[in-house]
Amino acid sequence: MTEPTPRDRAVRLYDAFTHEHRDRRTLLREMTALAGSTVAAEALIAGIAASPAAAAAIVDPADKRLDVAMRTGTEAGAPAxxxxxxxxxxxxxxTVLVIHENRGLTPHIQDVARRVALAGFLAIAPDLLAPQGGTPADEDKARDMIGSADYDLALAQARAFAQQARALPGSSGKVGIVGFCWGGAFVNRMALAGGIDAGVSYYGPAPDPAEVANVRAPLMLHYAERDARVxxxxxxxxAxxxxxxxxxxxFTYPDVDHAFNNDTSAARYNKAAADLAWGRTIAFLHRHLDG
Structure with missing residues (x-):
């Protein structure tokens, strides 16, 4: 087995931080030991972490081909x-529900929703932190909120959005879902809970295989070869x-990291893998959702 490079070790440290302990002081201490200085460690972290400044790089929010809107209300008895x-x-x-990562409904996920819309779907990207006040600007706080979210409520809200979308004018009557990381795990749970016609999960942790008999929708699953945790x-x-x-x-994409689709993370984004996975995703969704 090839010895991991310093970059590989840095990505693994950041992955442990964002998905496990979420202790920034531990992250900085470990990155400093790896990089040799605090300044170099901060630069490593900045390259791996998602950058909000790059979030709208692919589809302009003001793209004249699109109608876009942020809507609020109540679903499943809670703010939505x-x-x-x-x-x-x-x-x-x-319709395609776009489910966010553990940082909530970020500008990047809104950008992904616009890409889904340009591919010929109604895209709905729920903020599943809305019952707790909505996605905050502080990503560390968002991760803490995700950890304490009412998962059953999140599923109920997503299913409510799906049910309403089926009855909208111009709807094919079919609803799919695509999710990333935390949202990828959510896709698997929605396939078990019902209420969708197809699901696409990007590097999402999976349920217990014993639950497989309850899967109610066709699935497309994208994994990263370097993502041992998932x-x-x-x-x-x-299996x-x-x-x-x-x-x-x-599909497992060779020589890429967790979050390879996230173009706002310079160190982990892999355009070739992201483009291949995206093409497969859109074709799969059209196959199952078009009227």
Missing amino acids: RAYFAELKDKATRG AQTGDPWV ALKTANKPVEA
Whole structure:
């Protein structure tokens, strides 16, 4: 086995910080030991972490082809908020819920929703931190909020958005879901809970394989070869889905890290893998959601 490079070790340290201990002092101490100085450590962290400044790099929020809006209300008896995006052509289309990472409904996820809309869907990106006051600007705080979120309520709100979308004018009557990291895990849970017609999970931790009999929707699962943490649950989940003859397409992208689709993380984004996964995702969603 190839010895991990300093960059690989840095990515793993950041992954442990963002998904496990969330202790920034520990992260900085470990990165400093790796990089040799606090200044170099901060530079490493900045390159790996998502950058809000790069969040709208692919689709302009003011793109004249799109209607976009942030809408608030109440779903499942709690405050709700979601970003909506769709083409102005008023054609019949399927709906795709876009589920955020553990940092909440960031500008990057709104950008992803616009990409989904340009691909020919109504995109709805719920802020699943809305019951706690909504996604904060402080990403560390958002991660803490995710850790204490009412997961059953989040599922209920997502299912409510899906149910309403089916009845909208111009809807094909079908709803899919795509999620990233924490949102990727959420896609798997929605496939078990019901209420969707197709799901795409990007590097999302998977449920217990014993639950596979309850999967109610076809799935597409994207994994990163270097993402050992997610592979621990992802590999058994894929094997169980295939053994149970559940409709699943699973892809592992070689030599890439967790969050390889996130173009706001300079150190982890891999354009070739992201483009390949995106093309597969959009084709899969059209196959299952078009009227």
